[in-house]
Amino acid sequence: MFKKILKLLLISLLLFIGFKLYQAYHDIKQVMSHRSLVQEIIKEENSSVDEDLVLAMIYTETKGRSADLMQSSESITGSTNTITDSRESIRQGIKILEKNLALAKEAGLDEWVAVQAYNFGSAYIDYVAKHGGENLIRVAKEYSRDIVAPSLGNTTEKTYIYYHPIALIHGGQLYVNGGNIYYSRQVRTNMYLIAFMNSFP
DSSP states (O other): OHHHHHHHHHHHHHHHHHHHHHHHHHHHHHHHTTHHHHHHHHHHTTOOOOHHHHHHHHHHHHTTOSSSTTOOTHHHHSSTTOOOOHHHHHHHHHHHHHHHHHHHHHTTOOHHHHHHHHHHOTHHHHHHHHTTSSOOHHHHHHHIIIIIHHHTTOOSOOEEEOOOHHHHHTTOEEETTSOOTTHHHHHHHHHHHHHHHTTOO
16 A cells, blocks of 8 residues: 555656646746847847846746846836836846846855845845855845845744745745845756756757
8 A cells, every 4th residue: 555655656746747847848948039139138238148147037037928027127116017028128137137247246256146136136245245255045044034024024034935946945935025045046057957958959
């Protein structure tokens, strides 16, 4: 009986993994449909940002299924999804990313601090520089709890479960209104995932 249950669980797990890979494949195809637009805007802006990084951020933000592809409208209006043109979303997203990358480089920090700052705001770069110089989960958690969440009304350290594998490995909790502690790690993982999926015809 135990072996039958174990076998059923294993089959269920394999089916679930297969479904998630199938879903990821189609999401990545959707994101890749914007590659030429990303390339065009990088060229127009004379930017040195990595197009693969931008595509991984699009995948992380919207899976390429929203007009505000990079969820960059908050940086202009303070509200989500107020940009209704994909070109402008990418352009604004690239500008924010480029600014963060320059600030991180100036502070002697790596690009993943800049990527995390895309989610937290550029002040995170200075915070990291003053708290050890590394984009550790502990540092991101402290910034989320002590800076981001209270600034948006969560003064009681209220949390919720974030059902993402990277988050679950580290406890699975985010602070309400505190941004995404694991954002840069998700983007990095998604870069590898996109490269892997694109290796298939």
